[in-house]
Amino acid sequence: MSAGSGAAIVVESPGLFTTVQDLGRPGHARLGISAAGAADPIALRLANRLAGNLEGAAAIEMTLAGGTFRFEAGAVVAIAGAEMEAIAESDAGGLPIPAGCAAFVPAGGRLRCGAARQGARAVLAVAGGVRLPPWLGSVSTHVGSRLGGVEGRALLKGDRLPFAPEAAATAAGTDAAAAAHAAILRRLEGEIPGGSSGAMPVVLRATAGAQWDRFDVAARAAFTGGEYVVSGASDRMGLRLDGAPMAPPGDGRMLTEGMPLGAVQIPPAGKPVILFVDHQTTGGYPVIASIVTADQPRVAQLRPGARVRFERVDLDAALRLLAEQEARIAALRMVPA
């Protein structure tokens, strides 16, 4: 196997719902184009950092059940986000790769990912990044409009994702890259901020939504006091929540307007919908609250059946949470395994 540019990751089994994502393509909402991007951006950034990439490089996002990938050339890979079983298979047998670790997979080796034990979404990064042609500055997949990524769709068996094997030598050290066996190279040390602690209910902090003032006192109290369950009919566009319905203001309709990521819409039936990374750019249902940016990874890691609660915070608190999170990310150290 040459170290030329023709090497690829071959999808032998795609898993439940697996897409290529980076940090998305904001900037085109006025044309109705969703930003998309990694559901858990911290997982993407950390997986890339472990793999030796820029934080926003394109990587593979897996949902609930991961896929099996064969590497045509030796590669340095890293996994972050959900705790998902991942085994690097080579001639020497299988080597489990925990979340928050980078590992070398030799040419011809496989990475076999299983079910997420905790959380919902894991990011698999490869040194050099997944090399797909960008559209509007991003390779993120938006399946709703069939754009970006690989033909705008989730990965299928047989898909080939080009990557740069020469990056493996840099990321692993030349000797390690030439090795025939899989090996753990390094891991993140410290408390990894983000998604899934396993504690229930998951608390989502939220600032007042654009229509907060139009909801009556009872609806606001129900929103902050109630507990909700994540419905199975949830995806990257939105998470549907089951729970005691609350009354939307007026007839429940309003003039269509732009919608922010993390907006909690209350449709006429009264059950909240969290607009997520693939959400439509505009919407016509009132928004009671918007989940803070720091809690986006928590939303990404919610599984169907997870219990959630909302906590109202003000803008200053939201910014503080974000600054603290960034400080914790900056404090993480990579150590040899």
Add this chain to the structure above:
Amino acid sequence: MPAPGPEPIALSFASDRTLRVAFGESPDPAAHRQVRRLLRRLDQRRLDGVEDLSPAYATLLVRFEPRRVAPSTIAAAVRELLVDLEDEPLDAPRRVEIPVRYGGEDGPDLTDVARHAGITPEAVVALHAGVRYEVHFLGFTPGFAYLGTVPPPIECPRLDEPRRSVPAGSVGIAGAQTGVYPAATPGGWRLIGRTPLTMFAADRAPMSLLLPGDEVRFVPLAGGVAARADA
């Protein structure tokens, strides 16, 4: 009842990374012109830390990166851009004509719209194709333009049960709005016709056939209901 005169401009944070500028909460054409003027100023000014601008009928969302810029800085900069906003010129609209085959398989709801209006399908077509529309904003899916407003007799509510898939190019009515589905998507608008034009293409410039502010006319293609109406 809405008070006469312009509603006050309201700035608020719709999330910890989104400033919402509202020129009222009702479909007032004057409010919409203000949205377009502010969009123009924001495009020219290119504020640091702003990632996206999302104009709609009476509101404009400014999405920013809170790790790069303080929300208060964005709000202050936008407030400055609101000064004498009425004086901001607007470009003359581009004029776009969209050919449409009305009725039949292309417009399966045309007869329902006619029944709802109490007029003939031919009269619905004549009304729909008889006025100029303005592209108010795009949303829902790439290239989907919300056009207004349809003549009052052919205003029609959405379907109770949205279709699972609407063919690309379908022309629909929802309330006082009309629009063209750029791609096959689920949809609840009443379909009265279909255009052969490609409304959105990712590898074309501009990607979207319709852009905010455009002036649009629908032109009936021969062979449909309209042809019989002409006969």
